[in-house]
Amino acid sequence: MNLSYSTDIVIFGGGIAGLWLLKRLRLEGYQAILLESNQLGSGQTLASQGIIHGGLKYALSGSLTKAANTIADMPTRWRQCLAGEDPIDLREVNVLSEHYYMWSATSFRSKLKTFHGSKSLQGRVEAVSKEQLPAFFANAAADGSLYRLPDFVIDSGSLIRELVRGQEDYLFHIDRQNINFKRDDEQITGVLIGTREGSVQIDCKRCVLSAGEGNEALLSQCGMTSIGMQRRPLHMVYVKQKNLPAIYAHCIGDDFSLTPILTVTSHRDENEATVWYLGGELAESGVKKSADEQIKAAKAQLQIYFPWVDLSAAEWDSFLINRAEAQMTDKQRPDDSVFNEENNTIVVFPTKFTLAPSLADKLVSHLEAKAVPKSDQSSAGTLRDLLPPPPLGNAHWENKFTD
């Protein structure tokens, strides 16, 4: 069987960037479909800690640049989505914590840095008084300091489910080995997909590459040379134990590194155990460590920051994952979302989960500026005959223990 189809926009990759864009572009009146080669969310999105950042990192460095202001606006924008006050209605998304905290180690230097950060955030970071400490921190040693940030934490699994809701007919599973691009001179005018039962030709006005790490291969297939991709490897750790209290905090150390030593979020597994998910400097510096060495390092850090917690019944595990970002000179980190168009193909890197709404705004403005026409409807014919729906992915701790 051979199928031909035409639509305005074909999106590659069903992480937060692709799913958010699909929903937004369809709301704007474009015909759009999304092609996913694995499970929805299965790249960085379900591995994310789900922190909606407000720009603490920039405040700590004292540089309130344009990018810092964009990210500083994001918690408010997300709260509008979560309240159903934005076209992207996320009322059903599970907010894991309304607040994110910064837990300062006891030394003078780290306190100084914490204070400095709160100053440059112009009052958006509040010191939490001893009387108002959340129960978990009330057990801490007397000289710890807790700050409340404008950040909060969402459950990325429920976000993926909400972004998929209503878009099910436009999501398709493909084999990434069997994709080719249709060209007219240099311009990409469609996608050719092979399946066991036949071939599919999809004509489109734009392709959007939002495939995370998969963008690297797609960029090369499309012959896009004006932008590249860089990886930032992380060695994440998770700790599971029943009745563990939930913590949502950056733990700040003694040195002046901008990366918190530990970034902790808390989740629930399907057996109702609490999962502490640990990132930050621990994950960045642990890339070359074995799983055992990395878990040992995580245990040592937790003992420093939360010595009053009994983790004797905990299960520990770790995994390696890459952050995929637009390539920067000298391996610097991008501080905003990035997109670029070449030959009718647009590649996007959100840089952070948090920046997905502003990335979608930028892309919609770009398509309007380029006067990309909106069709009344996609061509007749059903892609579903050859392309099944992609499954939803799971968090890493669910995959590990449900195998």
Ligand SMILES: Cc1cc2nc3c(=O)[nH]c(=O)nc-3n(C[C@H](O)[C@H](O)[C@H](O)COP(=O)(O)OP(=O)(O)OC[C@H]3O[C@@H](n4cnc5c(N)ncnc54)[C@H](O)[C@@H]3O)c2cc1C
């Ligand atoms: C450990 C970790 C923690 C993080 N924590 C945070 C945080 O707390 N807050 C925050 O703001 N950001 C965080 N981030 C960053 C954030 O997760 C990413 O910026 C964001 O999820 C990237 O989304 P994406 O849709 O671009 O890519 P991905 O989520 O990687 O999705 C890409 C999708 O494309 C699919 N794909 C790949 N190749 C192809 C192909 N050829 N064809 C079709 N589909 C393809 C993949 O299967 C995948 O589903 C974190 C990242 C990591 C790794």
